[in-house]
Amino acid sequence: MKLGPHVIIPTERSQAWARAAPIVKALDDPAPLIVARADAIRVWRAYFPEQAPEANPYTVRDHILASLKGYNHLRLYCELFNEVSPTVAYVPLFRSVTRLLHEAGYKVCGPSWSTGSYSADDWVMAKGMGLDAFSLHGYWANQGFSQWNALRYRQFWKPGDPPVIITECGRDAIEGGLGGWKRDGLTATAYTAELARYGRELEKDPYVLGATVFTGGRSDDPAWQYFYTDELDVSSLVATTPVPPLPTPVPPPLPAPIPAPPTVRLWLAILPSNQDRNRWYEGSQWTHEMAQMALLAARTLGTSRSYPAVLAKVFTGKPESQDTYHLESLEIQQMAAKVWLDKAPAGTYTVALNLHSDSGTFSHVGGYWRRDVPGWVSKNLAARVVTALLAFWPKDTSILSGDYSDYLFAQKIGRHCPVLIEVGSHQNERDLAIVREKGFLLGRSMVKAIANYLGIPI
Secondary structure (H helix, E strand, C coil), rough: CEEEEEEECCHHHHHHHHCCEEEEEEEECCHHHCCCCCEEEEEECCCCCCCCCCCCHHHHHHHHHHHHHHHHHHCCEECCCCCCCCHHHHHHHHHHHHHHHHHHCCCEEEEECCCCCCHHHHHHHHHHHCCCCCEEEEEEECCEECCCCHHHHHHHHCCCCEEEEEEEEEEECCCCCCCCCCCCCCCHHHHHHHHHHHHHHHCCCCEEEEEEEEEEEEECCCHHHHHHHCCCCHHHHHHCCCCCHHHHCCCCCEEEECCCCCCEEEEEEEEEEECCCCEEECCCCEEEHHHHHHHHHHHHHHCCCCCCEEEEECCCCCCCCCCCCHHHHHHHHHHHHHHHCCCCCCEEEEEEHHHHHHEECCCCCEEEECCCHHHHHHHHHHHHHHHHHCCCCEEEEEEEEEEEECCCCHHHHCCEEEEEEEEEEECCCHHHHHHCCCCHHHHHHHHHHHHHHCCCCC
8 A cells, every 4th residue: 555654753663664664754854764665755854943935945955955964765755845825925936946956866745735725726836846746635534535635636636747645644623523533533443444445545546656644653742642653553554555666767957958849839938027025915915926927927837738839938036035136036037048948949939928017006918029039029929918918907908018128038038039028017906816816818818829920820
């Protein structure tokens, strides 16, 4: 069975399960990973007292690596923050940390969604993080293994998505449960049988690498004593199922260019704003332009994948607030897009789509271009994209446009065609609602507008 222990503080019993299980998760002490089977999946989580989306990605990487104390393994996945939301706010940070851990030779899993908390939109956004596996929590109680919690991932996973690791599972205070198998009145034998049934359910999903039961060992938090698994006889949980084959190894930091399929005619670099200083309160928390445009970029990327003629990639810079000198992160973001677009085969259209929102409460949609692109293609593309977006705005919405040839957005992209689109104003409630609720439609309309103008059938 694809079940194993989640271990906070190791004990003799939890270490015994770790030695036999096909999957093991450890928190802050790598001892359970070190004793695990050579072929076992390993998950590592370093505890962070603060889990802010504005965290410095280098600091996050350094903390994870320091906590591992030099340990690594071909089947090891480093888990990022635990149970954070909303997903959109963490896309830039997780994408950066994943890249940094890959460069250090480690695989990464995330976003570590809490049970029942993630949506289809969250799933799509997570695809833009570069993760090697999706980690999530799947708990249950009196309603069994429901599609809303224990097996929620089945609603969203599709072929081509990263594999799934359920990094916490068991009985919890949901769906009529009291929080832990002991509080729910189960005997050790009954709970072990229930775990075995869950393990058999996971066998139906070959893309699930495994699940770790919360929690083996012991904890300094007395609330977790009702979850402890040390007194279970887990021999029936580790006896039969072979471990899934090794996932594809992490690519090197500078992979060789990937040739476009013969049908691809448009390479589209999507560059969401990195401006995180202009904040506003939305719903129950603070957000900013960078988070808003990261959501739109993820949805634009997702919808572009339905068109074989389009190859798209998102380039997310580090937050502007972390710049050591003026516009450093923006320059790096633009240069990364240029390097990628330079690899496009001859005869392929290459476009850099910069996504921004305007400050203030004035509702409008804007398109900006570079004047030296032959045939005024940049200007015409900006106009076509703006026209497509206006279908989602009221008729009284204003239109802005202009030549931004002298701006860094346009200069650093080289010979490729740049277009900057202001998708509403981030202090206008109506504009915010359109971007938040109709992101997929906005993304699809932009991709189709660009392809149609260039004469590319999609």
